[in-house]
Amino acid sequence: MVNWKWGKKADMYQVRHKFPKDFMWGGAFAANQAEGAWDIDGKGPSIADYHIGGLPDKYLNKREDATIENQRENFILNEGFNYPKQRGVDFYHHYKEDMALMAEMGLRCLRISIAWSRIFPKGDEQNPNESGLKFYDDLFDEMLKYGIAPIVTISHYEMPVHLVLKYNGWHSRCMIDFYIKYCEVIFHRYSSKVKYWIPFNQINLLSFNTLGFLKDPDKNELTMMFQAVHHQFITQALSKKIAHKYRNDLLIGTMLSDKTAYPATCKPEDILFATLKNKMQYFFSDVAMNGYYPPYAFRYFEENGVSLKFAAEDELLLKQYKMDFLSFSYYYTQTADASENSYSLRDYSKNPYLMASDWGWTIDAIGLRTVLNIYNDRYHCPLFIAENGFGAVDVLEADGSVHDHYRISYLREHFKQMKEAIRDGVDLIGYTVWSPIDIVSCGTSEMKKRYGMIYVDLDDFGNGSNKRYRKESFHWYKEVIASNGEYL
Numbered sequence: 001m002v003n004w005k006w007g008k009k010a011d012m013y014q015v016r017h018k019f020p021k022d023f024m025w026g027g028a029f030a031a032n033q034a035e036g037a038w039d040i041d042g043k044g045p046s047i048a049d050y051h052i053g054g055l056p057d058k059y060l061n062k063r064e065d066a067t068i069e070n071q072r073e074n075f076i077l078n079e080g081f082n083y084p085k086q087r088g089v090d091f092y093h094h095y096k097e098d099m100a101l102m103a104e105m106g107l108r109c110l111r112i113s114i115a116w117s118r119i120f121p122k123g124d125e126q127n128p129n130e131s132g133l134k135f136y137d138d139l140f141d142e143m144l145k146y147g148i149a150p151i152v153t154i155s156h157y158e159m160p161v162h163l164v165l166k167y168n169g170w171h172s173r174c175m176i177d178f179y180i181k182y183c184e185v186i187f188h189r190y191s192s193k194v195k196y197w198i199p200f201n202q203i204n205l206l207s208f209n210t211l212g213f214l215k216d217p218d219k220n221e222l223t224m225m226f227q228a229v230h231h232q233f234i235t236q237a238l239s240k241k242i243a244h245k246y247r248n249d250l251l252i253g254t255m256l257s258d259k260t261a262y263p264a265t266c267k268p269e270d271i272l273f274a275t276l277k278n279k280m281q282y283f284f285s286d287v288a289m290n291g292y293y294p295p296y297a298f299r300y301f302e303e304n305g306v307s308l309k310f311a312a313e314d315e316l317l318l319k320q321y322k323m324d325f326l327s328f329s330y331y332y333t334q335t336a337d338a339s340e341n342s343y344s345l346r347d348y349s350k351n352p353y354l355m356a357s358d359w360g361w362t363i364d365a366i367g368l369r370t371v372l373n374i375y376n377d378r379y380h381c382p383l384f385i386a387e388n389g390f391g392a393v394d395v396l397e398a399d400g401s402v403h404d405h406y407r408i409s410y411l412r413e414h415f416k417q418m419k420e421a422i423r424d425g426v427d428l429i430g431y432t433v434w435s436p437i438d439i440v441s442c443g444t445s446e447m448k449k450r451y452g453m454i455y456v457d458l459d460d461f462g463n464g465s466n467k468r469y470r471k472e473s474f475h476w477y478k479e480v481i482a483s484n485g486e487y488l
Contacts, residue, residue, distance in 0.1 A: 015423055015425075016422055016423065016425075017419075017422075017423060018419070018422075018484065018485070018486070019418075019419065019422065019484050019485040020422075020429070021484065023108075023428075023429070023430060023431075023484060023485065024108050024109045024149065024151075024384075024429060024430030024431070024432075025106070025107065025108050025109070025430070025431060025480070025481040025484075025485075026107045026108055026109035026110050026111065026148070026149075026151070026430065026431070026432040026433070026436075027102060027105075027107055027110055027111070027432050027433050027434075027435060027436030027437075027453075028110070028111035028112070028151075028386060028387055028432035028433065028434050028435060028436075029091075029111075029112065029434070029435040029436070029437065029439050030112075030113045030153070030156040030157065030158070030201070030439075030442070031112065031113045031114065031115040031118070031156065031158055032046060032048035032049070032085050032088070032113075032115065032156065032157055032158045033048075033085060033088055033439040033440045033441070033442060034088045034089055034091040034437070034439045034440075035088050035090075035091045035092040035115060036086065036087040036088035036089065036090040036091065036092050036093075037088075037090065037092035037093065038085070038086040038087070039086075040092075041118075041129075041131035041132065041135065042118075042121060042129040042130075042131045042132060043115065043117055043118045043121060043129070043132060044117040044118075044120075044121025044122055044123075044160050044161070044162065045075075045117060045160070045161045046115060046116065046117040046157075046158040046159060046160055046161060047157065047158070047159050047161055047164060047208070047209065047212060048085045048157050048158055048209075049083065049085055049086050049161075050074055050075055050077070050083065050161070051083065051084070051085050051445045052081050052082065052083060052445065053082040053083070053084040053440075053444075053445040053446055053460055053461075067217065068214045068215070068216060071214040071215065072165065072214065075161050075164070075165065082445075082460070082461055083445075084440045084445045084446065084447065084460065084461075084462070085440050085445060087462050088439060088440055089437065089438060089439055089440070089456045089458060089466070090466060091437075091439075092135070094466075094468075095138075095139055095142060096142055097468065098437055098454070098468065099139075099142045099143060099146060099148070100146075101436075101437075101454055101468060101470070101474075102146075102148065102436050102437075102454075103146035103147075103148060104478070105436065105453065105474055105477055105478045105481070106477075106478050106481040106482055107148050107436065107481070108147070108148065108149065108481065109148060109149040109150070109151055109196075109430060109432065110143060110148050110149075110150060110151065110432070110436070111151040111152075111153065111198075111386055111432045112139070112150065112151075112152060112153070113152065113153040113154070113155070113156035113158060113201065114136055114152060114153075114154060114158075114186060115132070115158045116154075116155060116158050116159060116160055116182060117158060117159075117160040117161075118132035118135065118136075119132045119133060119182060119185060119186065120160065120178070120181075120182055120185075121160065121162075122160055122162035122163075123159070123160035123162050123163040123178050123182075124162065124163065124166070124167075124178050128182075128185045133185070133186075133189055136186075136189075136190065137189070137190070137193075140190060140193040140194065141193070144193060149195070149196070150190075150193060150194045150196075151194075151196040151197075151198070151386075151430075151432065152186075152190070152194050152196070152197050152198070153197075153198045153199075153200075153201050153255070154179075154182070154183065154186070154197060154198065154199050154200070154239070155179070155199065155200050155201065156201040157201060157209040157210065157442070159212040163175065163178065163212065164212045164213070164214065168213045168214055169211055169212025169213035169214075169228065170210075170211045170212055170213060170228035170229075170231050170232055171211070171213040171224050171227060171228045171231075172213075172231075173231055173311075175231055175235070176231055176234055176235050176238065179235050179239075180235065180238050180239070180242060183238075183239045183242050183243075184242055187242055187243050187245070187246045187250070188246060191243070191246035191247045191250060192247075194250075195247075195249065195250060195251060196251050196253070196325075196384075197239070197243065197250060197251070197252050197253070198252075198253055198254070198255045198327055198386065199232075199235065199236040199239045199252065199254070200232055200236065200254075200255065201255055202255055202256065202257035202329060203229065203232060203236075203254060203255060203256065203284050203288075204256050204257055204259075204281055204283075204284040204285075205257050206225045206226075206229070209442075211225060211228040211229070211232075212228075213228055220305050220306065220307075222304050222305070222306050223305070223306045223307055223308070226301070226306050226308055227308055227309065229284070230308055230310070230314075233287050233288065233318060234311075234314055234317055234318070236252075236254060236288060236321075236323070237317045237318055237320070237321035237322075238317065238321070239252060240252040240321040240323070240324075241317075241320075241321050251324040251325060252323055252324055253323050253324055253325035253326060253327045253384065254284070254285060254288035254289065254323040254326060254327070255326075255327040255328060255329070255386055256281070256284060256285055256326070256327075256328040256329070257328070257329050258281075258328045258329060258330045258371050259281055259334065260278055260281065260333055260367070260370070260371045260374065261274050261277055261278060261333065261334045261335055261336040262274060262333060262334075262335045262336070262351065263335070263336060264335045264336060264337035264338075264340075265337075267338070269338040269339070270336065270337060270338050270339075272338070273336045273337070273338035274335075274336035276296075277336050279294075279296050280296075280297070280300055282378065283296075283297050283300075285326055285375070285378075285379065286378075287318060288322065288323045288326075289322055289323055289326060289379045289381060290322065290379075291318045291319040291320070291321075291322045292315070292318060292319060293318075323381075324381075324382070325381055325382040325383065325384055325429070326375055326379055326381055326382075326383055326384070327383070327384040327385070327386035328371075328375070328383075328384075328385065328386060328387075329385075329386055329387030329388065329434070330367075330368050330371065330385060330387070330388050331361055331387070331388065331389070332356075332361040332362040332363070332364060332367075333351065333354075333362060333364045333367040333370075333371075334350070334351065334362070335350065335351045350362070351364070357390065357391060357392065358391075358392060358393065359391055359444075359449060361391070363410060365410075365413035365414045365416065365417045366417055368385075368388070368414050368417045368418065368421070369417040369418070369420050369421045369424070372417075372418070372421040372424075372426045372428060373421060373424055373426060376421075376424075376425070376426040376427060380427075381427070382427050382428075382429045383426060383427060383428050383429065384428075384429055384430045384431075384432075385418070385428070385430070385431045385432065386432055387432065387434040388411075388414060388431070388433060388434060389407075389410075389411070389433050389434035389435060389451040390406065390407045390410040390411065390451065391441065391449040391450065391451050392404065392406055392407060392449070392450060393448055393449070393450070394438075394450045394455060394471065396455055396457060396469060400469050401469070401471075401472070402455045402469060402470075402471035402472060403471075403472050404453075404471050404472055404473045405472065407453075407471075407473045408472065408473050408476050411433065411473070411476075411477070412488050415431075415480065415485060415488055416488060418431065418485075419485060433453070433477065434451050435451045435452050435453075436452060436453050436454060437452040437453070437454040437456060437468070438450045438451065438452035438454065438455055438456040438458075439451070439452065439456075446460045447459055447460050448460055452471070453470075453471050453473040453474040453477055454468050454469070454470060454471065454474060455468065455469040455470075455471050456468060457469070
């Protein structure tokens with residue numbers, strides 16, 4: 001798929017000035033932030049169910065010196081603590097009402113995730129939970145009734161806790177077998193309803209949410225992280241192999257959290273520093289899209305004491321089963337200053353030329369066009385913006401209205417840059433806003449940081465009517481979709 005077409009003369013082409021007619025306008029959210037119903041109908045506990053709202057990051061396993069036993073204590077529920085993701089916004093019981101609203105908005109697609117522990121409560125069982133399977137059958141049927149195409153993330157920070165405590169998550173290679181069995185079940189069950197699949201949400205975010213292992217103070221943490229990621233790379237390739245057993249046209253795409261950094265200045269040191277940091281972000285998509293480990297990664301491993309174990313079949317699997325499309329989340333850009341930072345994957349500086357949200361996330365619509373061009377030139381594949389949105393404190397007025405003009409402004413500028421990227425020749429096939437409905441925030445586990453176009457009347461502690469209200473952005477996005485991006 002390309003965004004230009006040949007003109008009448010063989011040496012000319014026509015630039016595409018509009019979004020493609022089949023552009024996939026939609027929304028996105030994760031099961032652990034929306035569904036609730038964390039312990040009913042056979043669902044087992046996931047790591048997200050233990051995320052605590054209202055406590056500082058230094059609590060327990062977030063301490064740098066936390067022992068393995070300290071970290072295991074995180075999976076003991078405390079009656080005095082607030083666990084917002086256990087209740088979400090109760091999408092589990094409100095999905096019909098919510099899908100009707102999203103259909104009214106005109107969504108052409110919806111990216112959701114399947115809660116792994118709803119299908120396999122512990123993760124290593126022989127047989128799946130039929131009640132969990134039926135819920136997603138019903139959800140997909142409801143979506144398809146309105147012509148909303150499902151896009152499914154297979155693992156979105158929802159690993160069963162049992163796999164952490166017994167096997168130490170993705171640090172163990174046996175996780176491949178558990179995940180592939182899960183894939184076999186859901187591909188068999190849903191392949192007639194779901195065409196687009198994303199194996200892992202934001203595979204480049206090296207955190208407990210993505211990798212699910214307990215840190216061992218006596219081991220090189222980067223080695224543990226990249227060994228876990230390697231197991232996910234192999235699993236991702238195998239998921240494509242299995243998908244094609246059920247339908248040859250199923251599309252499997254990798255997903256990044258885009259963290260492309262600008263050089264802090266034009267000093268050669270800053271430019272080199274930013275280049276190397278960006279390359280180690282693109283490492284994750286390089287492996288997935290190109291099918292091999294790039295040489296620069298081995299230098300990074302050597303300089304950081306990273307030693308990985310590979311199985312004999314791994315190289316061929318990566319080469320044979322490259323991903324079909326690249327999806328990514330885009331919220332902000334950062335800058336890289338060689339004088340202030342290490343070569344850590346996580347250290348960045350603020351950009352003094354950009355404004356930021358109340359949570360310190362820089363607002364950089366032009367940066368979206370930049371990264372779209374980078375990915376397009378690097379991989380020459382279809383691109384999908386799987387997450388983009390604006391978190392803010394929204395106010396529900398007495399008449400039930402929410403005037404979120406700041407969200408509209410943010411999205412409008414990003415849509416303009418998406419259109420410019422399409423004119424540049426970028427093969428952009430879809431966009432799913434985060435989020436069509438208010439959900440519990442991923443990082444802070446709060447409702448106060450709202451992204452939705454549908455307001456949900458709940459606070460950080462679950463107080464409220466749980467009623468849904470259309471925000472101003474709801475009506476605006478409806479017009480954008482109806483006009484295929486012409487009305488901005």
